[in-house]
Amino acid sequence: MKILLVNNHHSKVGGAETVYFNTIELLLESGVEVVTLSRKNENTINTGAKEYFIEYSRSFLDRIYSSEAKKQIEKIIEIEKPYVAHLHNTVGGITFSVLSSLKKAGIPAVMTIHDFRILCPAGLFLNRKNEICEKCGNGNYLHCISNNCSRNGITSSVGISVETFIRNKMIPLNNYCNHLVFVSNFTKNKFLEHFGNCNIETSVIHNPVFVEQAKMKRGSYFLYVGRLAKEKGVITLLKTFAGIPEAELHIVGDGPLMDECKEIAAANVKLLGYLNGSKLIEQFKNAFFTIIPSECYENLPMSALESFSHSKPVIGSKLGGITELIESGSNGFYFDAKSVEQLKSIITSCLKMDDEQYFSMCENSFTTAKKKDSFTYSEKLISLYKEILHKSNSKNA
Numbered sequence: 001m002k003i004l005l006v007n008n009h010h011s012k013v014g015g016a017e018t019v020y021f022n023t024i025e026l027l028l029e030s031g032v033e034v035v036t037l038s039r040k041n042e043n044t045i046n047t048g049a050k051e052y053f054i055e056y057s058r059s060f061l062d063r064i065y066s067s068e069a070k071k072q073i074e075k076i077i078e079i080e081k082p083y084v085a086h087l088h089n090t091v092g093g094i095t096f097s098v099l100s101s102l103k104k105a106g107i108p109a110v111m112t113i114h115d116f117r118i119l120c121p122a123g124l125f126l127n128r129k130n131e132i133c134e135k136c137g138n139g140n141y142l143h144c145i146s147n148n149c150s151r152n153g154i155t156s157s158v159g160i161s162v163e164t165f166i167r168n169k170m171i172p173l174n175n176y177c178n179h180l181v182f183v184s185n186f187t188k189n190k191f192l193e194h195f196g197n198c199n200i201e202t203s204v205i206h207n208p209v210f211v212e213q214a215k216m217k218r219g220s221y222f223l224y225v226g227r228l229a230k231e232k233g234v235i236t237l238l239k240t241f242a243g244i245p246e247a248e249l250h251i252v253g254d255g256p257l258m259d260e261c262k263e264i265a266a267a268n269v270k271l272l273g274y275l276n277g278s279k280l281i282e283q284f285k286n287a288f289f290t291i292i293p294s295e296c297y298e299n300l301p302m303s304a305l306e307s308f309s310h311s312k313p314v315i316g317s318k319l320g321g322i323t324e325l326i327e328s329g330s331n332g333f334y335f336d337a338k339s340v341e342q343l344k345s346i347i348t349s350c351l352k353m354d355d356e357q358y359f360s361m362c363e364n365s366f367t368t369a370k371k372k373d374s375f376t377y378s379e380k381l382i383s384l385y386k387e388i389l390h391k392s393n394s395k396n397a
Contacts, residue, residue, distance in 0.1 A: 002033040003385060004082035004107075006073075008093030010036065010051065011043035012276065014227070015302040016114040019183070019207050020088045024049050026208060026378040035080045037073060039093050052076055054094070063092045064163050065170070070097040077105045084385045086110045091117040096167060099176035108178040108392045110384070113187060114299060118168070119194050121160035122149040126296045130230050132319075137194030141165050151256075174199050179388055183207050183300040184321030190297070203384060208377030209305040211369050214285065216311045216362045218355065221248040221270075222347065223287035223312075225280070225303040228255030233293030233317060233337065235260070240343045242266040247347055249291075252283055284310040289350055292316040295337045300324070308369035311362040315346055331364040 005027075007020045024047045027034050033050075040053035052075075054068045062068070076082070085102050087094075087109060102109045117123040120136050121144040127133040128148050135143035141161040143149075150156035173180075180202045182188035188204055222241075228234050234257060241249045245268055251261065254274045261271055275283060284290070290307035292298065297320035304314045304325050316322040317337035326332040333350075335342035 001385065002035065002080060002082045003027060004035045004037065004076060004080065004085040005088070006037045006085060006090055006094055006098065007088040008039055008090055010038035010053070011041060011045055016089045018302050019114070021045065021047065022208050022374065023381070026374050030378050030382060032382065035076060035082055037069070037076060037094065050080070060159060064095065064166050065097045066093070066095040067097065069094045070101055073098040074101050077101065077107065082107060083389055084108050084110060086112070088112050089114055092163065096171040096176070099171055103176050106392070108388045109176060110179045110181060110388060111177050112181040112183065113191055114183065116191070116297070118173070119191065121164040124231055124296045126231055130295060132297070134194065139168070178392065179203070179384070181205050184324050186321045186324060187299045205377060205380050206372045207300050207302060207305060208374040209309045209369055209372055211309045211373040213366070214310065216359055218358055219286050219288035219312070221250050221288055223250050223252070223283055223290045224293070225252045225283070225290065228253050228257040228261055230257060231294065231296040233295045236295070236338055236340055236343070237291060237293045238264050238269060240340045240347065241269055243344055244347055247351060250283060250287070252280065284312060287312050290314045292322060293343065294319055294322065298322050305369060305372060308365040311366040313361040313365050315343070325368065331361055331368050
């Protein structure tokens with residue numbers, strides 16, 4: 001079996017790229033031939049798959065419909081003859097231009113929905129005031145303009161609104177996509193609530209995590225791993241720890257709020273910047289709890305899965321797919337997003353927790369990770385490819 005994986009980035013950018021690279025690795029390990037299509041940059045990673053690229057383009061028209069991506073995928077179809085194409089994040093880069101070529105060639109298209117960019121021009125269901133907003137979900141993207149939802153200002157808000165409108169009218173998913181994969185039940189339900197009249201088959205396959213049993217230890221600090229952005233709740237996090245001087249916080253990541261974080265971080269906060277590989281693993285292993293204070297809908301945060309894989313409980317805001325991972329009191333705790341007082345209360349309680357309760361939570365965290373391990377993910381994905389291929393062949397017979 002030969003699978004074509006398509007994603008805007010072939011470098012580590014965010015959680016979606018982590019899933020994309022993990023998928024390549026797991027499919028190759030399972031004996032599946034993998035071909036990829038993405039955009040080239042200086043941070044491109046060699047995965048061992050057969051890789052095809054297009055150049056980055058800043059053209060507004062190319063963000064809506066990439067002619068170069070369409071030409072490249074037609075070349076791939078002719079040379080590689082993939083059985084199934086699996087698209088990840090393609091909006092604004094590779095674009096949906098490739099879908100018509102796949103359909104013409106009779107190649108089934110699977111798409112994993114990592115965010116809400118298809119429904120919300122800004123992608124987060126979040127307005128400029130950092131409030132949950134689903135007004136554009138019905139297809140009226142003027143709300144994005146009137147609320148100036150883009151972090152880059154009104155020109156960008158107009159641009160992404162026009163882009164979303166044209167894309168969804170010109171290349172409707174209902175006409176081109178065979179199957180949608182959602183990373184959480186929350187994402188699926190929210191998407192279908194707004195998408196309307198969806199005639200595409202759907203499934204939920206949780207993101208994969210690599211699980212390896214290790215000796216449990218009581219860590220010495222709380223940990224945040226992610227982008228330093230307003231919607232991620234890092235300011236709420238810093239305000240909380242400013243009121244708990246006896247608790248230590250490590251922040252791993254970079255982003256637009258780095259300078260502001262440096263200004264307001266108390267003495268008990270360490271800003272470590274972007275880490276990966278063994279350095280990131282060590283941060284998880286030596287942590288006490290991981291905190292995910294997101295103030296936007298999280299679909300299925302990789303930092304939570306990675307924390308569980310290292311037997312570390314998670315404190316998370318009660319939003320989105322986070323609620324499918326945490327069982328309060330078992331493998332972590334919830335708090336209401338933006339609530340400094342609730343988060344402070346939970347952290348203070350955790351500091352007083354005895355070893356028996358803490359290590360029980362650690363065991364439960366690892367059990368949660370095992371349910372979503374990489375083997376389960378690859379097994380489900382390959383089974384899905386075979387099912388879609390069989391249906392496609394039967395239809396064309």
